[in-house]
């Protein structure tokens with residue numbers, strides 16, 4: 653039997669319908685959620701991701717605020733834009749598209765975002781609440797990709813309790829928060845976090861019931877080392893040249909041949925990416941609901 657598909661496009665479409673209803677309920681209270689994006693530089697992928705975020709917002713009734721800055725913007729000028737969004741009542745949540753150019757201090761920027769408007773869940777206060785295991789989803793936002801992975805599995809009835817999840821990649825947007833979310837009592841998975849310093853990845857892959865591949869290295873997870881029935885989540889996005897057409901195309905961290913061992917696999921594109929976008933919308937709507945409740 654072949655692997656079943658963890659269909660992120662279908663799940664995100666369903667979530668958007670649910671969120672549009674919540675946005676309509678907010679409108680009745682006179683609240684319009686507004687997502688701000690801060691985009692620095694001209695990386696085509698970042699432009700495309702930000703464009704997708706605003707398209708999603710339009711679909712569910714969230715208004716859009718865009719700030720685009722040149723690649724050589726100074727730390728001071730970027731911080732001024734952050735301060736402006738923190739003060740703008742029309743902007744109920746916002747993100748700074750990552751990665752930022754190397755001359756900028758990313759941590760200082762993330763820390764300057766008002767934690768109540770942090771739509772990415774990457775402010776130290778919100779990451780700290782995750783570490784402290786504040787489990788009320790209305791208390792603070794969760795990082796979008798790991799939350800999207802958990803939601804994708806939940807919507808396909810894939811239970812993680814007692815299962816061994818191997819997360820490959822220790823980045824702040826996926827790997828590190830992923831481990832914290834998966835080990836929450838209500839999910840109850842056992843997590844191993846592997847990274848570029850891991851010595852024998854194949855030995856860990858052989859023990860894993862679930863693999864979250866978020867290293868950004870094309871096809872690094874092949875079929876050989878995997879257990880039969882493994883659940884595979886492919887987060888990595890790399891642009892590689894297609895040897896037949898010579899054109900650039902997107903590819904993930906998981907070799908398509910690995911599907912032969914899997915019980916479930918997320919396609920890439922069409923799996924985790926759309927869930928990342930849906931969870932961003934969720935964070936924006938929840939921030940607006942918190943704000944409406946506090947008025």
Ligand SMILES: Nc1nc2c(c(=O)[nH]1)N[C@@H](CN(C=O)c1ccc(C(=O)N[C@@H](CCC(=O)O)C(=O)O)cc1)CN2
Pocket residue numbers: 700701747748749750751772796797825889902920921922923924925926927928929
């Ligand atoms: N501030 C943030 N920056 C970045 C994040 C993030 O969550 N917050 N994550 C990634 C990029 N990202 C969102 O920003 C993102 C990446 C991919 C997708 C997606 O839907 N991918 C599609 C394919 C896209 C394509 O065809 O080009 C898919 O998987 O189907 C959404 C969001 C780094 N930066």
